[in-house]
Amino acid sequence: SCDATQLCNCSSMDLDFIPPGLTGKITVLNLAHNRIKHIRSHDLQQAVNLRALLLQSNKISSIDEDSFCSLEKLELLDLSNNSLAHLSPVWFGHLFSLQHLHLQGNSYRDLGESSPFSNLRNLSSLHLGNPQFSTIRQGNFEGIVLLNKLWIDGGNLSQYEPGSLRLIKKINHMIINLRSINVFSAIVRDLLHSVTWLEVRKIAFSIPAEMQLLRVMSSSFAKKISFKQTLLTDATVPEIVSILEDMPKLVEVEMIDCRLLGTGRWEIQIQANQSQTVRVLTIEKLSIEEFYLFTDLQAVEGLLSLLTKVTVENTKVFLVPCSLSQRLLSLEYLDLSANLLGDQSLEHSACQGGWPSLQTLNLSQNSLSDLDITGKSLSHLRNLSLLDISQNNFGEIPDVCEWPKTLKYLNLSSTHIPKLTTCIPPTLEVLDVSANNLKEFGLQLPFLKELYLTKNQLKTLPGAAPIPNLVAMSVRRNKLNSFSREEFESFKNMELLDASDNNFICSCEFLSFIHQQAGIAQVLVGWPDKYVCDSPLAVRGERVGAVHLSLMECHRSLVVVLICALVFLVILVLVVVGYKYHAVWYLRMTWAWLQAKRKPKRAPPKDICYDAFVSYSENDSDWVENIMVRELEQACPPFRLCLHKRDFVPGKWIVDNIIDSIEKSHKTLFVLSEHFVQSEWCKYELDFSHFRLFDENNDTAILVLLEPIQSKAIPKRFCKLRKIMNTKTYLEWPLEEEQQEIFWFNLKIALKS
Numbered sequence: 001s002c003d004a005t006q007l008c009n010c011s012s013m014d015l016d017f018i019p020p021g022l023t024g025k026i027t028v029l030n031l032a033h034n035r036i037k038h039i040r041s042h043d044l045q046q047a048v049n050l051r052a053l054l055l056q057s058n059k060i061s062s063i064d065e066d067s068f069c070s071l072e073k074l075e076l077l078d079l080s081n082n083s084l085a086h087l088s089p090v091w092f093g094h095l096f097s098l099q100h101l102h103l104q105g106n107s108y109r110d111l112g113e114s115s116p117f118s119n120l121r122n123l124s125s126l127h128l129g130n131p132q133f134s135t136i137r138q139g140n141f142e143g144i145v146l147l148n149k150l151w152i153d154g155g156n157l158s159q160y161e162p163g164s165l166r167l168i169k170k171i172n173h174m175i176i177n178l179r180s181i182n183v184f185s186a187i188v189r190d191l192l193h194s195v196t197w198l199e200v201r202k203i204a205f206s207i208p209a210e211m212q213l214l215r216v217m218s219s220s221f222a223k224k225i226s227f228k229q230t231l232l233t234d235a236t237v238p239e240i241v242s243i244l245e246d247m248p249k250l251v252e253v254e255m256i257d258c259r260l261l262g263t264g265r266w267e268i269q270i271q272a273n274q275s276q277t278v279r280v281l282t283i284e285k286l287s288i289e290e291f292y293l294f295t296d297l298q299a300v301e302g303l304l305s306l307l308t309k310v311t312v313e314n315t316k317v318f319l320v321p322c323s324l325s326q327r328l329l330s331l332e333y334l335d336l337s338a339n340l341l342g343d344q345s346l347e348h349s350a351c352q353g354g355w356p357s358l359q360t361l362n363l364s365q366n367s368l369s370d371l372d373i374t375g376k377s378l379s380h381l382r383n384l385s386l387l388d389i390s391q392n393n394f395g396e397i398p399d400v401c402e403w404p405k406t407l408k409y410l411n412l413s414s415t416h417i418p419k420l421t422t423c424i425p426p427t428l429e430v431l432d433v434s435a436n437n438l439k440e441f442g443l444q445l446p447f448l449k450e451l452y453l454t455k456n457q458l459k460t461l462p463g464a465a466p467i468p469n470l471v472a473m474s475v476r477r478n479k480l481n482s483f484s485r486e487e488f489e490s491f492k493n494m495e496l497l498d499a500s501d502n503n504f505i506c507s508c509e510f511l512s513f514i515h516q517q518a519g520i521a522q523v524l525v526g527w528p529d530k531y532v533c534d535s536p537l538a539v540r541g542e543r544v545g546a547v548h549l550s551l552m553e554c555h556r557s558l559v560v561v562l563i564c565a566l567v568f569l570v571i572l573v574l575v576v577v578g579y580k581y582h583a584v585w586y587l588r589m590t591w592a593w594l595q596a597k598r599k600p601k602r603a604p605p606k607d608i609c610y611d612a613f614v615s616y617s618e619n620d621s622d623w624v625e626n627i628m629v630r631e632l633e634q635a636c637p638p639f640r641l642c643l644h645k646r647d648f649v650p651g652k653w654i655v656d657n658i659i660d661s662i663e664k665s666h667k668t669l670f671v672l673s674e675h676f677v678q679s680e681w682c683k684y685e686l687d688f689s690h691f692r693l694f695d696e697n698n699d700t701a702i703l704v705l706l707e708p709i710q711s712k713a714i715p716k717r718f719c720k721l722r723k724i725m726n727t728k729t730y731l732e733w734p735l736e737e738e739q740q741e742i743f744w745f746n747l748k749i750a751l752k753s
Contacts, residue, residue, distance in 0.1 A: 001013075002026065005027070005702070005749070005750045005753040006025050006026050006027045006028070006753065007027065007028040007030075007731075007746060007749070007750065008026050008028065008029050008030065009030045010029070010030060010031050010034070011030045011031065011032040011033050011034070011054070012032070012033040012034070013034060014034060014035060015031065015034040015035065015036060016034075016035050016036065016037070017036060017038070017040075017043070018031060018036060018039065018040075018043040018044065020043075022043075022044065022046050022047045023046055023047070024046055024047065024048045024049050025049065026047050026049065026050055027049055027050065027051045027052070027749050027753065028050075028051060028052040028054075028746055028749055029047065029050060029052070029053050029054065030052075030054045031053075031054060031055050031058070032054045032055065032056045032057050032058070032078070033056075033057045033058075034057075034058050035058065035059055036055065036058040036059065036060055037058070037059045037060060037061055037062070037083075038060070038061070038062050038063075038064075039055075039060060039062075039063045039064060039067045040064055040067065041064040041065075041066045041067050043067060044067060044068065044070065044071060045070050046070070047070070047071065048070050048071070048072070048073070049073055050071050050073065050074055051073060051074065051075050051076065051745075051749050052074070052075060052076040052077075052742070052745055052746065052749065053071070053074060053076070053077050053078070054076075054078045054742065055077075055078060055079050055082070056078045056079065056080040056081050056082070056102065056105075057080070057081045057082075058081075058082050059082065059083055060079065060082040060083060060084060061082070061083040061084065061085065063084075063088070063091055065088060065090040065091065066090070067091065068091055068092070068094060068095060069093070069094045070094070071094065071095060072094055072095070072096055072097060073097050074095050074097060074098055075097055075098060075099045075100065075745070076098075076099065076100040076742065076745050077095065077098060077100070077101050077102070078100075078102040078742070079101075079102065079103055079106070080102040080103060080104045080105045080106070080127070081104070081105035081106070082105070082106050083106060083107055084103075084106040084107065084108055085106075085107050085108055086108050086112065087103065087108055087111055087112060087116045088112075088116065089112070089114060089115065089116045089117075089118060089119075091116070092116055092117060092119060092120055093119050094119075095119070095120060096119065096120075096121065096122070097122055098120050098122060098123060099122055099123060099124040099125070100123075100124060100125045100741065100745070101117075101120070101123060101125070101126050101127070102127045103126075103127065103128040104127045104128055104129050104130060104151070104153050105130055105153075106130050107130060107132050108130070108132070108133065109132050109133060109134050109135060110133070110134065110135040110136070110137065110140075111128070111135075111136065111137070111140040112140070113137065113139075114139055114140075114142070115139055115140055115141060115142035115143050115144075116140075117141065117142075117143050117144055118142050118143030119143065120143065120144065121143070121145075123144055123147065124147065124148045124149070125147065125148055125149040125150075125151075125741070126144070126147060126149070126150050126151070127149075127151040127153075127738075128151070128152060128153070129151075129152050129153030129154050129155075129157070129177070130153060131155060131156060132156065133153065133154055133156065133157060134156055134157060134158050134159060135157075135158075135159040135160075136154075136157065136159070136160045136161065136164045136165075137161050137164060138161045138162075138163050138164050139164075140164055141164060141165060141167055141168055142167055144167065144168050145167075145168065145169050145170075146168070146169060146170050146171075147168060147170070147171045147172070148171075148172045148173065149171075149172065149173045149174075149175070150168070150171050150173075150174050150175070151174075151175040151177075152175070152176050152177065152178075153177045154176070154177060154178050154183070155177055155178065155179055155202065156179070157178060157179075157180065157183050158180060158183065159183075160183045160186045160187060162186055162189065162190065163190060164190065165187060165190040165191055165194075166190040166191075166194075168191075168194055169194055170194050170196075171191065171194050171195045171196070172196050172197060173196070173197045173199065174191060174195045174197065174198050174199065175199045175201065176198070176199070176200055176201065176203075177201040177202050177203075178200070178201075178202070178203050179202070179203060179204070181203070181205075181207075181210040181213050181214070182213060184200070184203060184213075184214075185213040185214060185216055188214075188216055188217055188220060189216050191220070192216070192219050192220050192221060193220075193221050195220070195221075195222050196222060196223050196224070197222065197223065197224040197225075197226070198220070198222045198224070198225050198226070199225075199226040199228065200225070200226065200227050200228070200230060201228045201229055201230070202228075202229045202230065203230050203231075204230065204231040205230060205231060205232050205233070205236045205240060206231055206232075206233050206235075206236060206261070207236070208235045208236055208239070211236055211239035211240070212239075214239070214240070214243055215243060217243050217244075217247065218242075218243045218246035218247055219247075219248075220247055220250075221247075221248065221249045222247065222249070222250060223249050223250060223251045223252065224250070224251060224252040224253075224254065225244065225247075225250060225252070225253050225254070226254040226255075226256065227254070227255045227256070227258055228255075228256045228257055228258070229256075229257050229258065230255075230258045230259075231258070231259050231261070232258060232259070232260045232261070232262075233260070233261045233262055234260075234261070234262030234263070234264070234265055235262075237260070237262070238299075241300065241303070244275070244278070245274065245275045245278070245303060246275075247275070247277075248277070249277055250275065250277055250278050251277055251278060251279055251280060252278070252279070252280035252281075252282070253278060253280070253281050253282070254280075254281075254282040254283075255282070255283045255284070255286060256282070256283075256284045256285060257284070257285045257287075258285075258286050258287070259286075259287045260286060260287065260288045261289070262288075262290075263288075263290050263293040263294050263295060264294045264295035264297060264299075265295055274302060274303050274305065274306065275303070275306070276306065278306065278307065279306065279307060279308045279309065279330075280307070280308070280309045280310075281307055281309070281310045281311070282310075282311040283311065283312045283313070283315055284311065284313045284314060284315070285313070285314045285315065286312075286315040288315070288316065291315075291316045291318075292318075297321065297324055298321075298323070301323060301324050301327045302327070304324070304327050304328055305327050305328065305329045305330060306329075306330050307328060307330060307331055308330050308331060308332045308333065309331075309332065309333040310328070310331060310333070310334050310335070311333075311334075311335040312335070312336055312339070313335055313336070313337050313338050313339070314337070314338040314339070315339060316339060316340055317336060317339040317340060317341065318339070318340040318341060318342070318345055319341070319345045319348060319349060320336070320348075320349035320354075321348075321349075322348055322349070322351035322354060325349055325350065325351060325353075325354030325355055326351070326353045326354050328354070328355055329356060329357065330357055331355055331357055331358055332357055332358060332359045332360065332383075333358075333359065333360045334355065334358055334360070334361050334362070335362040336361075336362065336363055336366070337362045337363065337364045337365050337366070337388070338364070338365040338366075339365075339366055340366065340367055341363060341366040341367060341368065342366070342367045342368065342369070343368055343369060343370045343373040343374065343377075344373075346363070346366075346368065346373075346374060346377050347373060347376075347377040350377045350378055350380075350381070352380055355381060356381075356382070356383075357383055358381050358383060358384055359383050359384060359385050359386065360384075360385070360386040361378070361381075361384060361386070361387050361388070362388040363387075363388065363389045363392070364388045364389060364390040364391045364392070364411070365390075365391045365392070366389075366392055367392070367393075368389060368392040368393070368394065369392065369393050369394060369395070370394070371394045371397045371398070371401060371423060372397070372398045372401050372402075372423070374389060374394075375401040375402050375403045375423070375425075376401070376402045378403070378404060379402040379403055379404055380404075381404045382404065382405075382406065383404075383406060384404040384406060384407060385406050385407060385408045385409060386407075386408065386409040387407060387409065387410050387411070388411040389410075389411065389412060389415070390411045390412060390413040390414050390415060390432070391413070391414045391415070392415050393415065393416050394412075394415045394416060394417055395416050395417070395418070396417075396418065396419075397417055397419075397420075397421055397423045398421065398423050399421045399422050399423060400422065400423060401423035401424075401425070403425040403427075405427065406427070407425050407427055407428065408427060408428060408429040408430065408447075409428070409429065409430040410424070410425065410428055410430070410431055410432070411432040412424075412431070412432065412433050412436070413432045413433060413434040413435050413436070413452070414434070414435040414436070415436060416436065416437075417433065417436045417438070418436070418437060418438070419438065419439075419440075420433065420438065420441065420442075420443055422443070422444075424443055424445070426444065426445055426446065426447070427447060428445055428447065428448055429447050429448060429449045429450070430448070430449065430450040430451075431445065431448060431450070431451055431452070432452040433452065433453060433456075434452050434453060434454040434455050434456070434474075435454065435455040435456070436455075436456060437456060437457050438453065438456040438457060438458065439456070439457045439458065439459070440458065440460075440462075441453060441458065441462040442462065442463060442466060443466060443467075444466040445466060445467050446466075446467075446468060446469065447469060448467045448469060448470055449469055449470060449471045449472070450470075450471060450472045450473070451467065451470060451472075451473045451474070452473075452474045453473070453474060453475045453478065454474050454475070454476040454477055454478075455476070455477045455478075456475075456477075456478050457478065457479055458475060458478040458479065458480060459478075459479050459480060459481065460480070460483070460487075461475065461480070461483045461487050461488075463490075464487075464490035464491045464492075465490070468492065468493075469493055470491055470493060470494060471493050471494065471495050471496070472494075472495060472496040472497075473491075473494070473496070473497050473498070474498040475497075475498070475499050475502070476498050476499065476500050476501050476502075477500075477501040477502070478499075478502055479502065479503060480499055480502040480503065480504065481502075481503055481504060482504055483499075496618075498618065500678070562574065608664060608665070608666050609640070609642075609664040609665070610640045610641060610642040610647075610661070610664060610665040610666065611639040611640050611641065611665070611666050611667060611751055612639065612641055612642065612665055612666065612667040612668065612669040612702070612751055613641075613642040613661045613662050613664075613665035613667070613668050613669070614628075614641055614642065614643055614669050614671065615668065615669070615670045615671065615676075616670075616671035616676065617671070617673060617675035617676045617678070618675075619673070619675035620671055620673050620675055620676070620706055621645070623671075623706060623733075624643070624671055625643070625645075628671075629641060629643070631744055632747070632748070632751070635748060639748070639751055641669075642661045642664070642665055644657070644658075644661075647661065648661070666700065666751075667700050667701070667702055667750075667751055668700055668701055668702070669702045669704060669751075670701065670702070670703050670704065671704050671706055672703055672704065672705050672706060672709060672730070673705075673706040673707050673709070674707065674709065676706075677709065702731070702747070702750050702751070703730035703731065704730065704731045704732075704733065704747065705730050705731065705732045705733065706733050707733070708732075731743060731746055731747055731750070
């Protein structure tokens, strides 16, 4: 169950006890989802280098006091969802390196008379509580000074001794799941100056008499307040608003999946001074049963003028009163997606004088149907540069429309537009018209830099003359058969062309041309999975659908010429054909392949520049570049990653770039997905790294499964990947937020090994 990096996955094996034979080499041990009831003192005695121990979702009811005494290097311990009736301080006495502790979902009613955490000086996140958890005492958190996250599930927490949490000097993110307003008030009183982000879950603010207990919040120094799955009423909203407006450092207020009983007719007048600090308001999935009776919010209009970012998503908004829009003087970002706005209501919402500073507007997934009215309603917004009106139902569009003169980004994807007209503003730099069944594109857009035409019906590339400054274009999932060298070279500034998932005819000239361009601009065409190739199976030039042919099969005539090499005429023809079909390129790639095979398995330590070379599909770049890179390169200590977009040497042959990057990296990290196995360049990276990564004595490959892939579904050309997935353990990206912390921990351990 252990891979080369000593990550041992023994989860879901119906184990009744911790397996014997654990050694000091193991760094991660996953025993989750088994039937373990008891942890004995000798079970983990030899696992002295263990960094992560996952024991969640077992039936553990007892732990010997010295069970964890040898785990001084342990950083993550997950004992959640077991049957522990009490917590012993002795368990954690030797866990000096522990950073993450999960104890939620057990059956203990309190934390004991003293602190179970007094020796955990490096603790960063703590998650505790369960349906039986009822008491927190003074001293329970003694020894903890700083926490990044504290999560208390206390739905039935009824006794809280004042001062219990006051010993913690700073908590970046506090999550409280409570029902008792009295307990909530006491906890907040202890956290007035220590919490940066306070998140309140599953609590009902429904009784006006209890609101006075919340007045203590007005002295809190929290910068962000989140309400999730909470209940509000017309009777309690005024008091809550007043409290939030009085908080001296509050910047952001967030309400997600909450419920409001009422129609906005507050029973008392909101008496609050406008907050001088609140800038961000987010409301997502707010349930208002009688939303069609909701009032115009005149009572809060005077409190909104300083807001710069407002999101009201999936909340059945059908109108923003004009007077309210005119009060949003500082608003720069507005997201009203997934609501019920129509053409006439938008015209009223975006009235003259409304949203004067707005730069970004998201109106996707509404009920807009007339593009002319939409553009005219927004034309007075002098600062608007980004507009998302995707997933509406516009249909036919007129030839002339009014738009803000500053508009640079327009998203019209999935709007049922059959044909584009000059209604599209000429000032655009980015245009997305994906998923509209367009058959042609011929707009004159002189400033356009990015064009997205995915999921349409195009049979040819758009002309370059009307869009001379284009840098990136996506024509995925269209009906392209081919495009000529002249068509491609007419785009003088093109850096990325994504033409994958089309019906390309795989002529040798076309293949050579595309691979030749890869050194200059990234061209994605998605073969061999989707292409059609000239072959003897074709009758009178007819295309054979979905034929999987290698590049050599496209050069069948060249093979015949080689057989007749003794004939001078054939040799002459060979030279001509070789020149015509760029044989030099293939010879260079073969030579690079042989050089890679002959080089030593590992580069000298002085030549290692990166912790890992990342091999991934361009379709997964958003996850890699915005999530993984941020998590790893901003870690402490940071990891140095090699990405082809950022770190390849410009002008250098792409094959040399791949080989050099692998040789200069301590590890090679493959981000596996359906897109990966469809990528030709990912296959090259896998092949070139084979000589150094996948022999029995080398463990420098790390596989990250971004989405489920059955090994049988992997194309046969990825035979090495199929073998590796059947013999090595890989990391799977979890969708659950709580599991993602464990994923990053395991990945960092693998990179360090």
